[in-house]
Amino acid sequence: MTTTRTTSAGSRTAAKPRKRRTPEEARSVILDAAEARLQKLGLEGLNVVGVAEDAGLSHASVIHHFGNTAGMRQALGERMTQALLSDLVGALKSDTQPQKILAAVFHAMVGGGHAKLLAWRALNDSDSELPDEAVQRLFKELIRRTGERFGQQDATLIRNNLLLIASSAIGLGISGNALPALLGVDEIDNNEFADWLAHLLLDDDKTCT
Amino acid sequence: MTTTRTTSAGSRTAAKPRKRRTPEEARSVILDAAEARLQKLGLEGLNVVGVAEDAGLSHASVIHHFGNTAGMRQALGERMTQALLSDLVGALKSDTQPQKILAAVFHAMVGGGHAKLLAWRALNDSDSELPDEAVQRLFKELIRRTGERFGQQDATLIRNNLLLIASSAIGLGISGNALPALLGVDEIDNNEFADWLAHLLLDDDKTCT
């Protein structure tokens, strides 16, 4: 029995006009909706039906552009990673004062929601895959610049400093307001905290010898 | 038409023996399997069918004990939170040297997978709910002890120290090996890092005045 597919015939409801976008536009619109849903609804919100509804098109179109759900999620992850890198590079180039750089990094990680992205990828990818080359190159650059700015030569010390900064930024971004709430503060001033941390790291260098 | 349910009649396959557990045992076995699946498969692994299979019983039994899937997940979150608190309290009581305490905290957060739990809850709960009283009490105690051990009175300084320690521990636990890999190290020695951090925080106190 061939399934008789309803063709044009009986559509009494006036067919609503279609909006034809370029593939780039469509992908952009879809990923915008997906990113908003990730922020608002969490991981469960990243399904093609919901994303398509928010984006204003059918879920079949989403699959058409990304192949399948996994493709959509991967594309979103890549786009957000690129945004993270862009923000970090901008923070590094913006200023020459270590305090300002730290503040910019914290702002990017915490305010921009990048930390949640990292956590999401860490939780989803069962085997934490190696970071892509772009990220690795960025960190090479970061290590070099840090060595310059902070005037430190000891590789281990630089690594510890960077590890502390990065892990703290990630932890702050993920915990959100929960951690400050535990410590009895309503909200944390990232600039102030970054300032304090910068002083802590710098002053340690010149510990009275 | 009443659905004639197949009763005992036609079962040619020998009925396999049931294992009757106490409710506590059953819940424990189920949550063990759920926790293992969370570690191995990530968030997607926390479904009743998969958990039931790993636990060695039917998914209907899981629903019987926890009401529904959300109940099972909540129970798991609560049990893991209790374990986290227990580990942290143990770390605080274990030793009097700040370095040892820090190392124990890092070990609990990173090695025990507690950080991933926190990230999971942060990502899932759309509105980050306030931490329960037990956690709040623990942190009050933590603040007090820290003030004693580190010999610091300034509240802001204590808060910054704690914030740095906690956020860094969370960030390290989540990023796993990815972050050290970026910095060119295969693995991070938590003890060594904790030692360095403790010295950093303590030495800052006695900055040459």
Place this chain on the structure above:
DNA sequence: ACCGCTATCTACATTGGTGTCAATAAGGAA
């Protein structure tokens, strides 16, 4: 041995999400 409670099971109904397919229409090119 008998009985009552309930943990456990199998089977089923239902839902929600995924991916496919053929038809349609929007825009550009000739």
Place this chain on the structure above:
DNA sequence: TTCCTTATTGACACCAATGTAGATAGCGGT
């Protein structure tokens, strides 16, 4: 205009997971 490409869509089949209900069986109490 006419034609062609393809973005878009509704409908459908499928699957995985959830939750329900009745039947069954293990275990303790009497």
